Amino acid sequence: MTTRQIIELLQQLLHSLENGELVEMGFQRRARRRELAARVAEELKRLTAPAHPAIREARERWATTSFLRIDQDERVIEVNPDGTSWVRAWVKISTVFPARADTPGRRSFEAAVADMPEEMRQIFLTHALDGLPYEAIAEQLHIDVAQVQLQIGLALARLDEAVAQAKEMPE
Known part of the structure; x- marks a missing residue:
């Protein structure tokens, strides 16, 4: 469901709650309908507010x-x-790892990993190879989870760019 569809659904629900149309569906108590209507209205307000x-x-x-x-x-x-x-x-990432070691994509991927700053490479490889969650990596390296997320995002962006450039180059 898109956000626009969610907004439309919530608007219909709010209208039905405010007009008592959902009494047959177990919303007989007026206080319960008002409480639910207030929650729906608050979410609608958040979803339709101007973007930050x-x-x-x-x-x-x-x-x-x-x-x-x-x-x-x-x-x-x-x-x-x-x-x-x-x-x-x-973030757009390729889920296909270049299988053959002699392909330009694979060489570019490996070169991009080698060229990463030490902290970024360590975080990326710990997550990608060891499968550690962000929280465990942050604890292990004594850094914030947000820093782990940032470094993994930057690493993925570098890798995507390197592999895309390799595809554009003739073999």
């Missing part, structure tokens, strides 16, 4: 990339205690 300026800024900064997408209906940001704003986005 940080979302527009993130879209502008990342507009030229091929590996990141911020949904058009995105409204949610997260603000850390230090004031840093985070915007949700989708």
Whole structure:
């Protein structure tokens, strides 16, 4: 379901709750209907509010990339205690690892991993090869979970770019 469809569904539900149309469905108690209507109205308010300026800024900064997408209906940001704003986005990654060692994609992938800053490489490999969750990596390296997430995201972006460039180059 898209956010627009969710908004439409919530608007219909709110209308039905406010007009007593759901009495037959177990919402006989007026207090229960009011409570549910208030919750639906609050969620609708959040979903239909103007997007936070940080979302527009993130879209502008990342507009030229091929590996990141911020949904058009995105409204949610997260603000850390230090004031840093985070915007949700989708990172495009290839799930196909170049199987043969002699392919340009495989060589580019390995070179991109080798060229990563030490902390980024350590975090990426610990997660990718050992399968450790973000929290365990953060605890092991004495860093914040947000730093682990950031480094993995940056590593994936580097790898995607390196493999994409290798595909464009003649063998």
